[in-house]
Amino acid sequence: MTKRLAARVSTLSPSTTLAITAKAKEMKESGIDVIGLGAGEPDYNTPENILEAAYASMKEGKTKYTPSGGLPALKDAVIQKLERDQGLVYSRKEIMIGIGAKHVLYTLFQVILDPGDEVIIPTPYWVSYPEQVKLAGGVPVHVEGTAAAQFKVTAEQIREAITAKTKAVIINSPGNPTGMVYSKEELQQIAAVCQEKDIWIISDEIYEKLLYGGAKHVSIAQLSEDAKLRTLIINGVSKSHSMTGWRIGYIAGDAEVVSAMTDLASHSTSNPTTTSQYAALEAYNGPQDAVEMMRQAFESRLEQIYPKLSAIPGFKVIKPQGAFYLLPEVSEAVAKTGYANVDEFAAALLTEAKVAVIPGSGFGSPDTIRLSYATSIELLEEAVQRIHTFVEKNWKE
Template sequence: MDLAKQLASRVTTLSPSTTLAITAKAKEMKESGIDVIGLGAGEPDYNTPEPILDAAWRSMKEGKTKYTPSGGLPALKDAVIGKLERDQGLTYTRTEIMIGIGAKHVLYTLFQTILDPMDEVIIPAPYWVSYPEQVKLAGGVPVVVQATAEAEFKVTANQIEEVITSKTKALILNSPGNPTGMVYTEEELKAIAEVCEARDIWIISDEIYEKLVYGTTKHISIATLSEDAKKRTLIINGVSKSHSMTGWRIGYIAGDEAIVKAMTNLASHSTSNPVTTSQYAAIEAYNGSQDAVEMMRNSFSSRLERIYPQIQAIPGFHTVKPQGAFYLLPDVSEAMKHTGFQNVDAFAKALLEEANVAVIPGSGFGSEETIRLSYATSIELLEEAVRRIDQFVKSKWND
């Protein structure tokens, strides 16, 4: 049997998730008894806060285990509406909110809803690995715009304007960003919003790391900048990163009523509804105390301050200090040059197999000379991982 003939063309060109692949390999090595330190996973290392666990358990005990509306429980939509009002000063109605099975599923459903074949979506790079793949799955064309370390890995309004064509449907904006941790300023967002208004394209604002910003940095949603910006912005968010609920799979979209309605109709034929228990947990996440959110933010901030100078001190590593999320994205091109590696995939593979440290090669993020390190783990493991990486580079250094 010719396997290629059994598969739809839409899946044969997909690239697997680099993040999940490295994480799986590291787990396999750990299970075989190897002392691997994983800096690959994109999730907080804290358990879901107790009040949220209690709310989920209570909902099950009360028999709340049946189907819900496809677009999510009205009470959860209200909790999202309240969160957006408190945090961003934005007003939405239930018909402008859809709950999905994680922000990733919400994005997937959005692209399936708004893209026709050959519609273009502008994606700043470095980007989250699933953006281009999801656009391609919907028949769209990813248009990648490269941001540089000198520009703090942020694209400019001019760069965006230069690639807009008659086929451009949307721009993806991720702030704070994965894998860079960089945050767009109000001035930068205003300039981007003006371009999108002038050229009449949607803004898909992925704000999943919104709560994880450090120092004096503030997260600003582009939807808050003007009435037009709000109308054309589709906010994507969820509880995964903010409340350490990655496995609960609850995300949402806030935006245009017609798009939300169409997405809800599509979801009704694909997933029926988000997991009922998880929805009740998310209601508590948004309506309850936010103390745990702040505790985690402070912890990540402390780890960043501790680990950043140590990463910078590794020979051939050059890193822009992030302002949010929990990732570092060092440029390792100099280190590769002096250690004999031709690309970051080979460099990351050797780090895992020889130094027992799992990192994600930047090739999966559209950044060919970087690696991503997550500092969502204990400071003791972080410092040991840095020591191993430093030793690995120095042992292979060749002038």
């Protein structure tokens, strides 16, 4: 029989995050008392003013096609947001609205990568970065951000990884799955290397509003005119406004790249969902009280749960500065409880302790697990207690 699938999908790995979340949901629906700490989305509903704006747009008949690159009014709202928050000035031709930040990234890789082009991806990484690079014919090049370096990579590490085939480097700050934030000084050093080597900077800033302990978000595009010209900012309303299911993200950057992405989208998606765009318009133009309320809630949960997670035997936890994840290094706990690797340990936590976490192998960090604290403090405390009990029960000296 003729080969049915294209070669480009043969090396794809399924999303670990979505797989674990689906398994936990399946168990919960069958009546099992599972606490899911896998999902990467706020546990709050979309703010009421945004819901009302979406409903009003539908009632007003705003349910037809929009331009492929997004509503002009939404582009303007993004432009105003970038100037307000980062002091960055863009024009409409430098903005494209897409179906979530994930779709924007996918489209970006499709238009900037040729077969064999390399993209430097710091580890731990968000699960879709390497898969999207591979789908575009590119080659992911992993550079390790160690626990000793707070899971961040240095400019020198990036310099050493650059070859004649390097097209771009990805910077994700605040990061998923680490929650770590790059300082202005660290970003300045990275920007200097990228200027010297003439490569793109892909700056994923989707968690920029979720910062704790006085941490400050700096976009690498803010640092110089050259940095702005070579930086492609990826962002959206999913995390900041609890709008994951609405699927609206954007890119801000080079007009030629944005034009190519818009052309590609015109043949693949036509346009982002019209109702979602009107919701996002209200998200950016309306009151921001809910954004700060959620940030404060996540910070409070972090402060309460971090010491309890750190007290689990064999867990080494670095306190994050942003996002809503904890990434404990658990290799000692895995070894002492008799499991061969973290994947087996995480599977046992789900089946025996009834707690769903994401094994770090999906993030290029095989000695860790990721826990999301985007759930109630009551469930978080119960989940951590279950994990603690599980480890102590199975600990073997």
